[in-house]
Amino acid sequence: MAMMSPQMITPQQMQQILSPPQLQALLQQQQALMLQQVKCAHILTHTCASQLGSKQLAFQQQLIQMQQLQQQHILNLQRQGLVPLQPTLYLTTRYFLRLIKETNFIFCVAFHSHEEHASSHPLYGHGECKWPGCEALCEDMGQFIKHLNNEHALDDRSTAQCRVQMQVVQQLEIQLAKESERLQAMMTHLHMRPSEPKPFNQPLNLASSGSLLKRECDAYPEGLPHPPTSAATPITPLRQGPSVISSSSLHTHSHSHTHGVGPIRRRNSDKYCTPIASELAQNCEFYKNADVRPPFTYASLIRHAILESPDRQLTLNEIYNWFTRKFAYFRRNTATWKNAVRHNLSLHKCFVRVENVKGAVWTVDEVEYQKRRPPKMTGSPTLVKNMISGLGFGSLNASYQAALAESSLSLLNNPHLMSPPTAASLNMLHVGHDDVSSTVEQVNSNGSCSPTLSPQQYSHAVHVKEEPTELEEDSRPVSLLANVTHSLPLPSDERDLEEDLPMEELE
């Protein structure tokens, strides 16, 4: 923790000043924030790959804002008074403290990266002014201060920018509240599970999700419905965050990916790419409400819709309905996508038309579907760009949620992520994101958007690319994660998780 700046609270201090409930609340906040940081970092990395210029700065600004929120939260809790820890809760809080420690570490690294020194300015880093949209180079702090006073003085423009930034923060706060609530619900749900062998340690599993996920996996083998909890990957930031970086995936993606705004074009192997099921499960609300094009091919979506149905067969109209029900994006341009759906149904052999009593229904020929997939592994560099471009950068909340969606995927357990990361030097993340895995999914009884598969049943590609130029600042969030990776002695061995991942080798 040498990097910890003076304003940071150490875990020991935390333990002294906060009650267990406070710690728990803090933990949840921290987790949400950390997750957001991870996600922001992730999308930021993609953003820089997209050469979005000043947009990178906006994302970075968000990152900093979240960090500041996080710190503010710590201070607020501090002001609430001192409550000694109860001995009975100590075991649990130890894990909380560990998490806090880790997240603090992330926080510190982030600040360290951004500011070089604790005394530096949040709007200044790496010799650049971090004012949104401003990339002015400033050799030192003095020059920066001058620049700040000259260029970003109190005028209409700065005020407007500040207002925008306030909206950014507001959106993030709203999102944070939502995510925290979700996390709490997830934790509550997991805690209630009767099969849980460590009833009181439930939150501990946040730090040892491997074992938790293992149980999930054991309990819900392939092809069987899975409870929503299994896809609730955000509860495992400690494991997942670092897992975003992987040296093993370093060599898998070295081509250019700086183009590709627009329609989704991917060719990902199911074996490596992210499952549609878990993606939809985690972000179904997002896709339902945000006018964001889902990062899947029509074929993938159709297949998913069909497999999600009770009988694994749908009429065309039911497929239409599924699209509109699940995706706000498909509530418009109906002519276009409906045509595409029909086109795909007809074109792909994997979709089989079956005459039914009521008429014709469409089913999925799984063998054909798998056949049509080339075994090559590719990333999905266009995904985030698609999402971002689809959203428009102004729609911050949607962008952010896209980041959430994207990052949630990256955070899923991936065997490729289990090797020791050397990611401090890495700066590019690529998430394969295309299709449903070869695992057969099944519909939820309630027909809701709950996940139908546990995430560990999928593996998806997270491709890390080295991009030494232009990415100094953008690599920060990633190296931040990489640093954390090294600092995470997790209760469960990484090996456990890896072993628990059913590799999909059906191709």
Add this chain to the structure above:
DNA sequence: CTTTGCCTAAACACAC
């Protein structure tokens, strides 16, 4: 440069 996969658009046929 070619191939492949995907998307969009459009034309057309057929059934209700």
Add this chain to the structure above:
DNA sequence: CGTGTGTTTAGGCAAA
């Protein structure tokens, strides 16, 4: 006749 469904073709883009 209009609409929905299904098939087919074509052009374009991006990645491999």
